Amino acid sequence: MLTRILIIAFLTGTAQAFSFFCLKFLSATVSPENMSFIAQADSSLQLMLTIIALGLQSAAIRNIAQSENWKQEYRITQSARGTLSIFLFVFAISAFFQPANIIFLLAPLIAFSGDYALYAVGKPIAGAGVAFVRLVVPYSFVLVIAATSPESNIMFAFVTGSAVAYILTNLFISRHLQTRLFYKPGFPYLKLYLNSLPLGLVSLCLYFIGLGIVLIMPFFYPDSTRAVVFVGLKFYIIFKGVLRIIHQAFIKEMMNDDICLKVDQLSILFAIIYGSSFFIFPLSVIKFLFGERYLQYTGFFNIIGIAALMYSFFLSMATKSMLLKMDKQYTLVTAMAATVSLMLCIIFSFFNTSPLSVGAAIFIGELLWMLGLIKINYQKDRVIKRLVFSGEVILLTLIPFSARYLFQDREITYIISFVLLTALILHLKFTKKGLALIFFLKKWRN
Numbered sequence: 001m002l003t004r005i006l007i008i009a010f011l012t013g014t015a016q017a018f019s020f021f022c023l024k025f026l027s028a029t030v031s032p033e034n035m036s037f038i039a040q041a042d043s044s045l046q047l048m049l050t051i052i053a054l055g056l057q058s059a060a061i062r063n064i065a066q067s068e069n070w071k072q073e074y075r076i077t078q079s080a081r082g083t084l085s086i087f088l089f090v091f092a093i094s095a096f097f098q099p100a101n102i103i104f105l106l107a108p109l110i111a112f113s114g115d116y117a118l119y120a121v122g123k124p125i126a127g128a129g130v131a132f133v134r135l136v137v138p139y140s141f142v143l144v145i146a147a148t149s150p151e152s153n154i155m156f157a158f159v160t161g162s163a164v165a166y167i168l169t170n171l172f173i174s175r176h177l178q179t180r181l182f183y184k185p186g187f188p189y190l191k192l193y194l195n196s197l198p199l200g201l202v203s204l205c206l207y208f209i210g211l212g213i214v215l216i217m218p219f220f221y222p223d224s225t226r227a228v229v230f231v232g233l234k235f236y237i238i239f240k241g242v243l244r245i246i247h248q249a250f251i252k253e254m255m256n257d258d259i260c261l262k263v264d265q266l267s268i269l270f271a272i273i274y275g276s277s278f279f280i281f282p283l284s285v286i287k288f289l290f291g292e293r294y295l296q297y298t299g300f301f302n303i304i305g306i307a308a309l310m311y312s313f314f315l316s317m318a319t320k321s322m323l324l325k326m327d328k329q330y331t332l333v334t335a336m337a338a339t340v341s342l343m344l345c346i347i348f349s350f351f352n353t354s355p356l357s358v359g360a361a362i363f364i365g366e367l368l369w370m371l372g373l374i375k376i377n378y379q380k381d382r383v384i385k386r387l388v389f390s391g392e393v394i395l396l397t398l399i400p401f402s403a404r405y406l407f408q409d410r411e412i413t414y415i416i417s418f419v420l421l422t423a424l425i426l427h428l429k430f431t432k433k434g435l436a437l438i439f440f441l442k443k444w445r446n
Contacts, residue, residue, distance in 0.1 A: 011125075011129055019139045020289060022142055022146075024289065028291055037100060038154055038155050038158055041159065042158070043211055044104070046207065046211050047215070048107060048110060051204075052085060052088070054204070055193070055203060056192055056196045061120045064117055065121075079186060080192040082111045082182070083190055084111065084190065085108045088104050089105060099153075102156075109166040110166060112181065113169065113173065114177060115131070126172075126176055130169045133169050134162070137161050137165035138161030139161070144157070201331050202335075209362060209366060209369065210237055210362070213233070213341070214229060214233065217358070221357075228294065228300065232290075236304050236307070236308065239308055240308075240311065261316075267312035267316075269422070271309045271313075273422060275308050276397045278302050278304075280400050281400070281404060286301060303356065303359035303360060303363050306363055307362050311369070314370055317373040317377040326376060336372065337365045341364060341366075344364055345358055403416070
């Protein structure tokens, strides 16, 4: 289990670090207007991914993971995705009014991507490799254009890079799964989207408790706030993506409560590292990740860090709700959380148009989503085990806190202290020697 996670973490972490290096470079190199274009293009790409996936992808993952004849399920799913992509492709004509919508030209390439099937059939490392390419290639294009011609419209570099990445990875997926590259579209296949509508609403709502909120901000918040929120939420979505990949890596085993607990423990560990980084080393982390001009928004990054913890606490319960076909309850919980989050984002804008208002709206949305998951999957033992583990990890953050007190808020101090913290927790919780040590300590305490 740990070896698989480490390989996936390396691929995912390397790609995310590279993309963030690019964003940091862009924020210091290109104009705010140019940065706004790529923010819109990225947000539109994520929206397109969400629309094409909707509930159909979640249902397909569930069915493929539990089926012997999974290629038949894959075939009809791909046909349905391809059919929907036709409508999204036509929507690209709106690029005459909103240039970022040119990204919708990539709809067929995205629709015929079968990366979700890699996870469903138990090939998560291949899936992580695909995700790596799809993040590194577009931002490589952007980095080259921004470095050589910062006045150029980098949005087109992002779109071109994304197209190249999807062409390459689609060929790889088709060969790896031994399936066709394209499947014949047909309007009757769209009924599959209606059949999985509840899960589709879940995907759409989760998108708006995150980067999707950027799409409504132009009507209520100034451009300066939107730029900060985009950069902060982009990093937050990267964090969520890492957790999603971990969950997908074990989806075939997640009917088992013990596996769910271990996956949640990993999620909580990453969330506490993510959130406490901004609390304990705010100067080093914000300056390193985003640039010096973002130091004034420490409060926003802190509240998003707390939201990350809320999101991670019982994340496996979301996956298990899907596997157990509790679609209606899961949809209701997610829709309520997203609606409240969006409404609060609008309401808060009348009192304060700083990034903190958006952060507070997202935090409340994540909190409500967590409480809803607990309600539909409640077992006292499940809740206690996760809370106890969280308390243990939070207690161990005294290591980086002490390091900061002794050696100040410096990047090298941050890196060394959190690497030691992560290694210690992984050793104690996920290795045989560590488990033996915990057992011995419990026996000694008793």
